[in-house]
Amino acid sequence: MPEVFVVPTLAVVGLGYVGLPIAVEAHRAGFSVRGYDTSQAVVDGLRAGRSHVGDISDDDVAALLAAGFAPSTDETVLDGADVVTVCVATPLTVQGVPDLGDVRTAARTVGRHLSRGSLVVLESTTYPGTTDGVFAPIIADVSGLKPGVDFHVAFSPERIDTGNPAYNLRNTPKVVGGLTEACSVVATEFYRRLCDEVVVATSSREAEMSKLIENTYRFVNIALVNEFATAASALGVDLWNAIGCAASKPFGFQAFYPGPGLGGHCIPSDPVYLAYQSRSVGRPLQLVEMARTVNDGMPAHVVARARQILHEAGRTTEGASVLLAGVSYKRDSADVTITPAEPIARLLRAAGATVCYSDPQVPAWSVDGEPVAYEPDLGGAAGRADLTILLQDHSGFDLDALPSQARLLLDTRGRLRHAHVPTLW
Ligand SMILES: NC(=O)c1ccc[n+]([C@@H]2O[C@H](COP(=O)([O-])OP(=O)(O)OC[C@H]3O[C@@H](n4cnc5c(N)ncnc54)[C@H](O)[C@@H]3O)[C@@H](O)[C@H]2O)c1
Incomplete structure (x- = not known):
């Protein structure tokens, strides 16, 4: 069993929805925190004291900055870090397959600045075998150091649920799986400082699979x-x-x-x-x-249902005005990442409809680079649009009033079915 070292300095690679909360929690736990992100906009915003992540306040960012946190696009901030957490995105390519491009790039960056004896943790969600088969080998190749011998490597999936008032990084159990038993021990020691409970998997693959x-x-x-x-x-x-x-x-x-x-x-x-x-x-x-x-077929189904409702009212989709009520992917959130509203708007436009939207959380929204007209007053806009489609039941919406305000209404959330509003089927 190796000696578990004290870890005073953490470098977070990727300061988004996952990386920024880790930076904040590590600061609270007494770490000296550094941050590296390739996005100048993200770094500039944080340096100006602005949080771009829902659950992190500007005050949290101010506390980090006051403690010496200096987010940067300069990768030398990784030099000498005891722990590095990699929190970059793992999206799909346009062909719909895993895109590990950011993970590979981040691994090369870590490799260029790796310290002997340090701990590197991949937090990005990915398939079993990424940490031991892709991530660690790249770092080893670039640094010339041997994983599990010269430095520790682990995978720890993030379970953050933005907007959840009950569970946060600290009180949500954290799964950790190292490349070796020694890697698991060191990674567990690190996360015990940030989280109330650490669950140790027997390998990085097991931890990847658990997520x-x-x-x-x-x-x-x-x-x-x-x-x-x-x-x-x-x-x-x-x-x-x-x-x-x-x-x-x-x-x-x-x-x-x-x-x-x-x-x-x-x-x-x-x-x-x-x-x-x-x-x-x-x-x-x-x-x-x-x-x-x-x-994946649900957005097309919503549009088919919209066409049917318009048709039954003697209207064609071509030339119709359609109001999308709620475009964020999550209730009471401003986040439009991979929102189903996007393919729905695209398909409606392709069918010749004019699309506008109302969402108290999202003041501006574009689809395929083309802005979608914003309607601040849901009820008024529903009275003007040929059809309103309720996509997200934000608490800021007056849903009781909507059935009498809208000319035609489609409810994809089942919230208005007692008012005999057409639903998904
Ligand atoms: N957002 C969530 O709720 C959530 C929850 C659990 C797990 N995850 C997973 O965590 C990972 C990160 O997700 P996220 O939502 O924080 O993504 P994000 O897009 O919010 O943040 C990623 C950040 O990494 C930066 N970046 C990209 N390439 C980089 C590089 N080579 N070096 C340094 N920075 C780089 C980007 O500029 C961005 O700021 C993903 O694998 C995701 O699936 C996300």
Whole structure:
């Protein structure tokens, strides 16, 4: 068992939704924190004291800056760090497959500034085998140091749930898996300072897989209720009520609800990482791939439903004005990352509709580089639009009033079905 060293200096690579909260929590835990990001805009904003991350306040950033945190696009800030956490994005390419470009670039950067004896942790969500098969070898190649011998390497998935008032980095158990047992020990020691509970996996692959299990579980269950919804009206069932009844079971069931499509940083892409890697090793995950087909088809389904409602009212989609109510991917959030509102707006435009939107959280929004007209007053705009589509039930919306204000209304969240508003099916 190696000696567990004291870790006074942390360098965070990638200061986004995951990296910035780690920087803040590490500062609170007594670390000297440095930050490196390739985006000048991110660095300039933080240097000016502005947080771009929902759960981190400007006051949190001010406290970091006051303690000497100097976010930078200069990679030499990594020099001499005891711990480096890599928190860069792991999106999909336009072809819909994993894009590890930022992880590879960050690994090369870390390799150029690595200190012997330090700990490097990958926090970006990815498929099993990335840390030991991609990340660590690049760092080793660039630095000339041997992982697990000259420096420690681990994977620790982030579970941050922006906007969740109950759970944060500190009180959410943190899974850690090292390349070697010694790597796990050192990584566990580091995270014990930031989190109340650390759960130790037996390998980095196990830790990588644990994150994908969590999010694939959500992905598949959302697909399941989306598919149920296609059958519900033919079966003469109000699916939302039926799910509510099922959820009264105090064990063995967790409720998921249908909607207009997946969004956000994790759920739409993480299961694709797992399915991609499984397929590449000759073990395709048919259930996951089928769930992807169902979930990816939801925006087109919403638009087909919109066309149907317009048609039944004697209107064509071409030339119609359509108001999207709520465009962020999450309720009461300003985040439009991979929001299903985007393909819905694109498909409506392609069908000849004029699209506008109302969202108290999102004052400006573009699709394919073309701004979408903003309507600050939902009720007034719903009275002018040929059709209003409720995509996100923000608490700032007066939903009780909407059915009488809108000329035509489609509710993708099941919130207005008791007012006999058409739903997904
Ligand atoms: N956002 C979430 O809620 C969440 C939750 C759990 C896990 N994750 C995962 O965490 C990872 C990071 O997600 P995020 O939401 O924080 O992404 P993000 O886009 O908010 O932040 C990533 C940051 O990394 C910077 N960056 C890109 N390449 C870089 C490089 N080579 N060197 C330094 N900086 C670089 C970008 O400029 C950006 O500021 C992803 O794998 C994501 O799937 C995200």
